[in-house]
Amino acid sequence: xxxxxxxxxxxxxxxxxxxxxxxxxxxxxxxxxxxxxxxxxxxxxxxxxxxxxxxxxxxxxxxxxxxxxxxxxxxxxxxxxxxxxxxxxxxxxxxxxxxxxxxxxxxxxxxxxxxxxxxxxxxxxxxxxxxxxxxxxxxxxxxxxxxxxxxxxxxxx
Amino acid sequence: xxxxxxxxxxxxxxxxxxxxxxxxxxxxxxxxxxxxxxxxxxxxxxxxxxxxxxxxxxxxxxxxxxxxxxxxxxxxxxxxxxxxxxxxxxxxxxxxxxxxxxxxxxxxxxxxxxxxxxxxxxxxxxxxxxxxxxxxxxxxxxxxxxxxxxxxxxxxxxxxxxxxxxxxxxxxxxxxxxxxxxxxxxxxxxxxxxxxxxxxxxxxxxxxxxxxxxxxxxxxxxxxxxxxxxxx
Numbered sequence: 001x002x003x004x005x006x007x008x009x010x011x012x013x014x015x016x017x018x019x020x021x022x023x024x025x026x027x028x029x030x031x032x033x034x035x036x037x038x039x040x041x042x043x044x045x046x047x048x049x050x051x052x053x054x055x056x057x058x059x060x061x062x063x064x065x066x067x068x069x070x071x072x073x074x075x076x077x078x079x080x081x082x083x084x085x086x087x088x089x090x091x092x093x094x095x096x097x098x099x100x101x102x103x104x105x106x107x108x109x110x111x112x113x114x115x116x117x118x119x120x121x122x123x124x125x126x127x128x129x130x131x132x133x134x135x136x137x138x139x140x141x142x143x144x145x146x147x148x149x150x151x152x153x154x155x156x157x
Numbered sequence: 158x159x160x161x162x163x164x165x166x167x168x169x170x171x172x173x174x175x176x177x178x179x180x181x182x183x184x185x186x187x188x189x190x191x192x193x194x195x196x197x198x199x200x201x202x203x204x205x206x207x208x209x210x211x212x213x214x215x216x217x218x219x220x221x222x223x224x225x226x227x228x229x230x231x232x233x234x235x236x237x238x239x240x241x242x243x244x245x246x247x248x249x250x251x252x253x254x255x256x257x258x259x260x261x262x263x264x265x266x267x268x269x270x271x272x273x274x275x276x277x278x279x280x281x282x283x284x285x286x287x288x289x290x291x292x293x294x295x296x297x298x299x300x301x302x303x304x305x306x307x308x309x310x311x312x313x314x315x316x317x318x319x320x321x322x323x324x325x326x327x328x329x330x331x332x333x334x335x336x337x338x339x340x341x342x343x344x345x346x347x348x349x350x351x352x353x354x355x356x357x358x359x360x361x362x363x364x365x366x367x368x369x370x371x372x373x374x375x376x377x378x379x380x381x382x383x384x385x386x387x388x389x
Binding site: 003 | 301304308311322325326329330332333335336337339340342343344346347364367370371374378
Protein backbone atom coordinates (compact mmCIF):
# COMPACT_ATOMS: atom_id res chain seq x y z
CA UNK A 1 0.00 0.00 0.00
CA UNK A 2 2.83 2.38 0.91
CA UNK A 3 4.63 1.55 -2.36
CA UNK A 4 1.44 2.25 -4.37
CA UNK A 5 1.02 5.62 -2.61
CA UNK A 6 4.67 6.54 -3.21
CA UNK A 7 4.39 5.43 -6.85
CA UNK A 8 1.25 7.49 -7.53
CA UNK A 9 2.55 10.60 -5.74
CA UNK A 10 6.06 10.42 -7.27
CA UNK A 11 4.81 9.77 -10.81
CA UNK A 12 2.32 12.65 -10.50
CA UNK A 13 5.02 14.94 -9.13
CA UNK A 14 7.41 13.93 -11.94
CA UNK A 15 4.85 14.85 -14.62
CA UNK A 16 3.84 17.98 -12.73
CA UNK A 17 7.42 19.28 -12.51
CA UNK A 18 8.01 18.53 -16.21
CA UNK A 19 4.88 20.49 -17.07
CA UNK A 20 5.85 23.32 -14.69
CA UNK A 21 9.31 23.57 -16.27
CA UNK A 22 7.73 23.82 -19.76
CA UNK A 23 5.34 26.52 -18.51
CA UNK A 24 8.28 28.45 -17.05
CA UNK A 25 10.12 28.27 -20.39
CA UNK A 26 6.99 29.67 -22.07
CA UNK A 27 7.10 32.73 -19.80
CA UNK A 28 10.35 33.97 -21.28
CA UNK A 29 9.92 37.66 -22.14
CA UNK A 30 10.28 38.79 -25.76
CA UNK A 31 11.01 42.28 -27.10
CA UNK A 32 8.23 42.18 -29.69
CA UNK A 33 5.53 39.79 -28.47
CA UNK A 34 3.61 38.03 -31.24
CA UNK A 35 5.02 39.59 -34.42
CA UNK A 36 2.05 40.27 -36.72
CA UNK A 37 3.99 39.87 -40.00
CA UNK A 38 4.75 36.24 -39.17
CA UNK A 39 1.15 35.53 -38.25
CA UNK A 40 -0.14 37.30 -41.38
CA UNK A 41 2.42 35.94 -43.84
CA UNK A 42 1.86 32.35 -42.75
CA UNK A 43 -1.87 32.72 -42.14
CA UNK A 44 -1.57 31.33 -38.65
CA UNK A 45 -4.87 30.75 -36.90
CA UNK A 46 -3.87 30.35 -33.25
CA UNK A 47 -4.23 34.07 -32.28
CA UNK A 48 -7.84 34.00 -33.50
CA UNK A 49 -8.53 30.76 -31.64
CA UNK A 50 -7.10 32.27 -28.48
CA UNK A 51 -9.12 35.44 -28.92
CA UNK A 52 -12.28 33.44 -29.59
CA UNK A 53 -11.77 31.38 -26.43
CA UNK A 54 -10.57 34.17 -24.13
CA UNK A 55 -12.46 37.28 -25.21
CA UNK A 56 -15.63 36.04 -26.87
CA UNK A 57 -16.04 32.89 -24.78
CA UNK A 58 -16.94 31.04 -27.99
CA UNK A 59 -18.02 27.38 -27.81
CA UNK A 60 -15.18 24.94 -28.48
CA UNK A 61 -15.26 23.58 -32.01
CA UNK A 62 -12.95 20.66 -31.21
CA UNK A 63 -12.41 19.26 -34.71
CA UNK A 64 -11.74 22.61 -36.37
CA UNK A 65 -9.55 24.06 -33.60
CA UNK A 66 -7.51 20.89 -33.37
CA UNK A 67 -6.77 20.80 -37.11
CA UNK A 68 -5.97 24.51 -37.19
CA UNK A 69 -3.58 24.26 -34.24
CA UNK A 70 -1.84 21.21 -35.71
CA UNK A 71 -1.40 23.02 -39.05
CA UNK A 72 0.06 26.05 -37.25
CA UNK A 73 2.35 23.76 -35.28
CA UNK A 74 3.67 22.02 -38.39
CA UNK A 75 4.18 25.33 -40.20
CA UNK A 76 6.01 26.89 -37.26
CA UNK A 77 8.21 23.84 -36.68
CA UNK A 78 9.16 23.87 -40.37
CA UNK A 79 9.97 27.57 -40.21
CA UNK A 80 11.94 27.20 -36.98
CA UNK A 81 14.04 24.51 -38.61
CA UNK A 82 14.58 26.28 -41.91
CA UNK A 83 14.08 30.04 -41.59
CA UNK A 84 17.19 31.99 -40.61
CA UNK A 85 18.61 28.89 -38.95
CA UNK A 86 21.89 27.70 -40.38
CA UNK A 87 21.93 24.63 -38.10
CA UNK A 88 18.69 23.40 -39.74
CA UNK A 89 17.52 21.84 -36.47
CA UNK A 90 15.53 22.77 -33.40
CA UNK A 91 17.26 23.92 -30.24
CA UNK A 92 16.89 21.95 -27.00
CA UNK A 93 14.13 24.15 -25.59
CA UNK A 94 12.22 24.16 -28.90
CA UNK A 95 12.39 20.37 -29.05
CA UNK A 96 11.21 20.13 -25.44
CA UNK A 97 8.27 22.42 -26.17
CA UNK A 98 7.46 20.46 -29.35
CA UNK A 99 7.20 17.30 -27.23
CA UNK A 100 5.08 19.26 -24.74
CA UNK A 101 2.76 20.39 -27.55
CA UNK A 102 2.39 16.79 -28.76
CA UNK A 103 1.62 15.65 -25.20
CA UNK A 104 -1.00 18.40 -24.86
CA UNK A 105 -2.50 17.34 -28.18
CA UNK A 106 -2.79 13.74 -26.93
CA UNK A 107 -4.36 14.97 -23.69
CA UNK A 108 -6.79 17.09 -25.69
CA UNK A 109 -7.99 14.00 -27.55
CA UNK A 110 -8.39 12.17 -24.23
CA UNK A 111 -10.35 15.08 -22.73
CA UNK A 112 -12.61 15.16 -25.79
CA UNK A 113 -13.26 11.43 -25.58
CA UNK A 114 -14.01 11.56 -21.87
CA UNK A 115 -16.23 14.64 -22.18
CA UNK A 116 -14.03 16.95 -20.09
CA UNK A 117 -13.57 20.64 -20.95
CA UNK A 118 -10.93 21.23 -23.64
CA UNK A 119 -10.64 25.00 -23.22
CA UNK A 120 -7.58 25.14 -20.84
CA UNK A 121 -5.64 22.68 -22.99
CA UNK A 122 -6.41 24.60 -26.18
CA UNK A 123 -5.19 27.80 -24.51
CA UNK A 124 -1.98 26.08 -23.41
CA UNK A 125 -1.42 24.84 -26.96
CA UNK A 126 -1.86 28.37 -28.31
CA UNK A 127 0.72 29.66 -25.80
CA UNK A 128 3.27 27.11 -27.09
CA UNK A 129 2.58 28.27 -30.67
CA UNK A 130 2.88 31.89 -29.59
CA UNK A 131 6.28 31.11 -28.10
CA UNK A 132 7.38 29.50 -31.38
CA UNK A 133 6.17 32.52 -33.35
CA UNK A 134 8.05 34.85 -30.99
CA UNK A 135 11.27 32.86 -31.32
CA UNK A 136 10.87 32.95 -35.08
CA UNK A 137 10.21 36.68 -35.00
CA UNK A 138 13.27 37.26 -32.83
CA UNK A 139 15.42 35.20 -35.18
CA UNK A 140 14.14 36.74 -38.38
CA UNK A 141 14.55 40.26 -37.02
CA UNK A 142 18.30 39.73 -37.03
CA UNK A 143 18.35 38.93 -40.76
CA UNK A 144 18.15 41.57 -43.51
CA UNK A 145 17.09 40.88 -47.10
CA UNK A 146 18.89 43.54 -49.12
CA UNK A 147 17.52 46.92 -48.04
CA UNK A 148 14.43 45.35 -46.42
CA UNK A 149 14.00 44.05 -42.88
CA UNK A 150 12.60 40.55 -42.53
CA UNK A 151 9.13 41.77 -41.59
CA UNK A 152 9.03 44.19 -44.56
CA UNK A 153 10.17 41.34 -46.78
CA UNK A 154 7.46 39.01 -45.43
CA UNK A 155 4.77 41.66 -45.89
CA UNK A 156 5.87 42.26 -49.47
CA UNK A 157 5.36 38.60 -50.41
CA UNK B 158 23.01 -0.98 -27.28
CA UNK B 159 21.77 -0.62 -23.69
CA UNK B 160 25.36 -0.36 -22.40
CA UNK B 161 26.02 2.33 -25.01
CA UNK B 162 22.89 4.22 -24.02
CA UNK B 163 23.80 4.08 -20.34
CA UNK B 164 27.35 5.27 -21.08
CA UNK B 165 25.94 8.05 -23.26
CA UNK B 166 23.65 9.20 -20.45
CA UNK B 167 26.49 8.96 -17.95
CA UNK B 168 28.96 10.98 -20.01
CA UNK B 169 26.19 13.37 -21.10
CA UNK B 170 25.55 13.99 -17.41
CA UNK B 171 29.24 14.65 -16.72
CA UNK B 172 29.35 17.05 -19.68
CA UNK B 173 26.27 18.94 -18.45
CA UNK B 174 27.71 19.14 -14.92
CA UNK B 175 30.90 20.66 -16.32
CA UNK B 176 29.01 23.08 -18.60
CA UNK B 177 26.76 24.15 -15.72
CA UNK B 178 29.69 24.78 -13.41
CA UNK B 179 31.51 26.82 -16.06
CA UNK B 180 28.37 28.85 -16.87
CA UNK B 181 27.69 29.48 -13.16
CA UNK B 182 31.22 30.76 -12.62
CA UNK B 183 31.36 32.70 -15.90
CA UNK B 184 28.05 34.50 -15.29
CA UNK B 185 29.09 35.48 -11.77
CA UNK B 186 26.71 33.24 -9.84
CA UNK B 187 29.40 32.18 -7.35
CA UNK B 188 28.14 34.56 -4.67
CA UNK B 189 24.37 34.69 -5.28
CA UNK B 190 24.08 30.91 -5.86
CA UNK B 191 27.00 29.70 -3.78
CA UNK B 192 25.18 26.57 -2.58
CA UNK B 193 24.32 25.54 -6.13
CA UNK B 194 27.94 26.05 -7.25
CA UNK B 195 29.17 23.89 -4.34
CA UNK B 196 26.56 21.21 -5.07
CA UNK B 197 27.41 21.02 -8.79
CA UNK B 198 31.13 21.09 -7.97
CA UNK B 199 30.70 18.20 -5.51
CA UNK B 200 28.59 16.27 -8.02
CA UNK B 201 31.21 16.69 -10.72
CA UNK B 202 34.13 15.89 -8.41
CA UNK B 203 32.48 12.70 -7.10
CA UNK B 204 30.91 11.47 -10.37
CA UNK B 205 33.72 12.24 -12.76
CA UNK B 206 36.71 12.38 -10.41
CA UNK B 207 36.76 10.41 -7.17
CA UNK B 208 34.67 7.36 -8.09
CA UNK B 209 36.33 6.58 -11.47
CA UNK B 210 39.74 7.12 -9.86
CA UNK B 211 39.05 4.59 -7.09
CA UNK B 212 37.66 2.10 -9.64
CA UNK B 213 40.83 2.50 -11.68
CA UNK B 214 43.18 1.91 -8.76
CA UNK B 215 41.25 -0.59 -6.64
CA UNK B 216 38.66 -2.10 -8.98
CA UNK B 217 34.87 -2.06 -8.94
CA UNK B 218 34.57 -5.07 -6.59
CA UNK B 219 37.03 -3.77 -3.98
CA UNK B 220 35.98 -2.86 -0.45
CA UNK B 221 37.62 0.55 -0.91
CA UNK B 222 35.18 1.37 -3.73
CA UNK B 223 32.28 -0.12 -1.75
CA UNK B 224 33.01 2.09 1.27
CA UNK B 225 33.73 5.15 -0.81
CA UNK B 226 30.55 4.70 -2.85
CA UNK B 227 28.31 4.76 0.23
CA UNK B 228 30.19 7.63 1.87
CA UNK B 229 29.99 9.77 -1.28
CA UNK B 230 26.32 8.82 -1.66
CA UNK B 231 25.70 10.13 1.85
CA UNK B 232 27.65 13.32 1.07
CA UNK B 233 25.53 13.93 -2.05
CA UNK B 234 22.22 13.38 -0.25
CA UNK B 235 23.33 15.73 2.56
CA UNK B 236 24.47 18.26 -0.06
CA UNK B 237 21.10 18.13 -1.79
CA UNK B 238 19.36 18.65 1.57
CA UNK B 239 21.61 21.67 2.14
CA UNK B 240 20.75 22.89 -1.37
CA UNK B 241 17.03 22.73 -0.64
CA UNK B 242 17.64 24.67 2.60
CA UNK B 243 19.51 27.32 0.57
CA UNK B 244 16.60 27.49 -1.91
CA UNK B 245 14.20 27.95 1.02
CA UNK B 246 16.39 30.77 2.27
CA UNK B 247 16.42 32.44 -1.17
CA UNK B 248 12.65 32.06 -1.45
CA UNK B 249 12.23 33.75 1.95
CA UNK B 250 14.51 36.74 1.25
CA UNK B 251 11.45 38.98 0.98
CA UNK B 252 9.69 37.20 3.86
CA UNK B 253 12.03 37.20 6.84
CA UNK B 254 9.31 36.07 9.27
CA UNK B 255 8.66 32.87 7.32
CA UNK B 256 12.37 32.04 7.26
CA UNK B 257 12.53 32.41 11.06
CA UNK B 258 9.93 29.63 11.28
CA UNK B 259 11.32 27.43 8.53
CA UNK B 260 14.95 27.43 9.65
CA UNK B 261 14.40 25.60 12.96
CA UNK B 262 11.86 23.31 11.24
CA UNK B 263 14.51 22.21 8.73
CA UNK B 264 16.99 21.56 11.54
CA UNK B 265 14.39 19.50 13.42
CA UNK B 266 13.67 17.48 10.26
CA UNK B 267 17.38 16.63 9.87
CA UNK B 268 17.76 15.69 13.55
CA UNK B 269 14.62 13.53 13.39
CA UNK B 270 15.93 11.77 10.27
CA UNK B 271 19.21 11.09 12.02
CA UNK B 272 17.40 9.83 15.11
CA UNK B 273 15.06 7.49 13.21
CA UNK B 274 17.89 6.08 11.08
CA UNK B 275 20.09 5.56 14.18
CA UNK B 276 17.24 3.82 16.03
CA UNK B 277 16.63 1.50 13.06
CA UNK B 278 20.36 0.77 12.85
CA UNK B 279 20.71 0.04 16.58
CA UNK B 280 17.85 -2.50 16.46
CA UNK B 281 20.10 -4.95 14.68
CA UNK B 282 23.65 -3.70 15.20
CA UNK B 283 26.33 -5.45 13.22
CA UNK B 284 29.53 -3.59 12.53
CA UNK B 285 29.92 -4.97 9.04
CA UNK B 286 26.46 -3.68 8.17
CA UNK B 287 27.34 -0.07 9.04
CA UNK B 288 27.37 1.07 5.44
CA UNK B 289 24.49 -0.98 4.11
CA UNK B 290 22.13 -0.43 7.03
CA UNK B 291 22.81 2.99 8.44
CA UNK B 292 24.03 4.98 5.46
CA UNK B 293 21.59 3.39 3.02
CA UNK B 294 18.67 3.82 5.42
CA UNK B 295 19.62 7.39 6.29
CA UNK B 296 20.15 8.35 2.64
CA UNK B 297 16.83 6.83 1.61
CA UNK B 298 14.90 8.55 4.41
CA UNK B 299 16.55 11.88 3.68
CA UNK B 300 15.86 11.41 -0.03
CA UNK B 301 12.11 11.02 0.54
CA UNK B 302 12.20 13.98 2.92
CA UNK B 303 13.80 16.03 0.15
CA UNK B 304 10.95 15.00 -2.23
CA UNK B 305 8.44 16.37 0.28
CA UNK B 306 10.48 19.49 1.12
CA UNK B 307 10.91 20.33 -2.57
CA UNK B 308 7.15 20.11 -3.06
CA UNK B 309 6.59 22.36 -0.04
CA UNK B 310 9.11 24.82 -1.49
CA UNK B 311 7.35 24.83 -4.86
CA UNK B 312 3.98 25.47 -3.20
CA UNK B 313 5.56 28.19 -1.09
CA UNK B 314 6.87 29.94 -4.21
CA UNK B 315 3.39 29.79 -5.72
CA UNK B 316 1.92 31.17 -2.50
CA UNK B 317 4.42 34.05 -2.40
CA UNK B 318 3.74 34.73 -6.13
CA UNK B 319 7.50 34.91 -6.42
CA UNK B 320 8.84 36.35 -9.68
CA UNK B 321 12.22 34.70 -9.29
CA UNK B 322 12.01 32.60 -12.50
CA UNK B 323 15.49 31.21 -11.93
CA UNK B 324 14.52 29.74 -8.56
CA UNK B 325 11.30 28.29 -10.00
CA UNK B 326 13.24 26.46 -12.72
CA UNK B 327 15.89 25.26 -10.26
CA UNK B 328 13.16 23.85 -8.01
CA UNK B 329 11.41 22.18 -10.99
CA UNK B 330 14.69 20.57 -12.05
CA UNK B 331 15.35 19.28 -8.55
CA UNK B 332 11.79 17.96 -8.36
CA UNK B 333 12.27 15.93 -11.55
CA UNK B 334 15.51 14.48 -10.20
CA UNK B 335 13.76 13.42 -6.98
CA UNK B 336 10.35 12.31 -8.23
CA UNK B 337 11.44 10.18 -11.24
CA UNK B 338 13.73 7.72 -9.40
CA UNK B 339 11.31 7.63 -6.43
CA UNK B 340 8.50 6.49 -8.76
CA UNK B 341 10.77 3.91 -10.40
CA UNK B 342 11.92 2.62 -6.98
CA UNK B 343 8.30 2.24 -5.81
CA UNK B 344 7.38 0.43 -9.05
CA UNK B 345 10.41 -1.82 -8.70
CA UNK B 346 9.40 -2.60 -5.09
CA UNK B 347 5.84 -3.42 -6.21
CA UNK B 348 6.59 -5.64 -9.21
CA UNK B 349 10.08 -6.96 -8.41
CA UNK B 350 10.53 -7.71 -12.12
CA UNK B 351 13.82 -7.54 -13.98
CA UNK B 352 12.42 -5.24 -16.67
CA UNK B 353 11.38 -2.65 -14.07
CA UNK B 354 14.83 -2.95 -12.50
CA UNK B 355 16.35 -2.14 -15.89
CA UNK B 356 13.95 0.78 -16.29
CA UNK B 357 15.14 2.10 -12.93
CA UNK B 358 18.71 1.87 -14.23
CA UNK B 359 17.79 4.16 -17.14
CA UNK B 360 15.35 6.50 -15.42
CA UNK B 361 17.78 7.67 -12.77
CA UNK B 362 20.41 9.02 -15.22
CA UNK B 363 17.66 10.34 -17.53
CA UNK B 364 16.23 12.36 -14.63
CA UNK B 365 19.73 13.57 -13.74
CA UNK B 366 20.28 14.76 -17.31
CA UNK B 367 16.83 16.43 -17.35
CA UNK B 368 17.59 18.24 -14.10
CA UNK B 369 20.98 19.45 -15.33
CA UNK B 370 19.46 20.46 -18.69
CA UNK B 371 16.80 22.57 -16.96
CA UNK B 372 19.42 24.12 -14.68
CA UNK B 373 21.70 24.97 -17.60
CA UNK B 374 18.73 26.55 -19.40
CA UNK B 375 17.75 28.47 -16.26
CA UNK B 376 21.23 29.86 -15.71
CA UNK B 377 21.91 30.64 -19.38
CA UNK B 378 18.57 31.94 -20.65
CA UNK B 379 16.74 33.46 -17.73
CA UNK B 380 17.44 37.15 -17.11
CA UNK B 381 19.54 37.56 -14.01
CA UNK B 382 17.33 39.00 -11.31
CA UNK B 383 18.98 40.18 -8.13
CA UNK B 384 16.74 39.32 -5.19
CA UNK B 385 17.31 41.85 -2.45
CA UNK B 386 16.58 40.89 1.13
CA UNK B 387 14.11 43.06 3.01
CA UNK B 388 15.98 44.96 5.76
CA UNK B 389 15.20 43.60 9.21
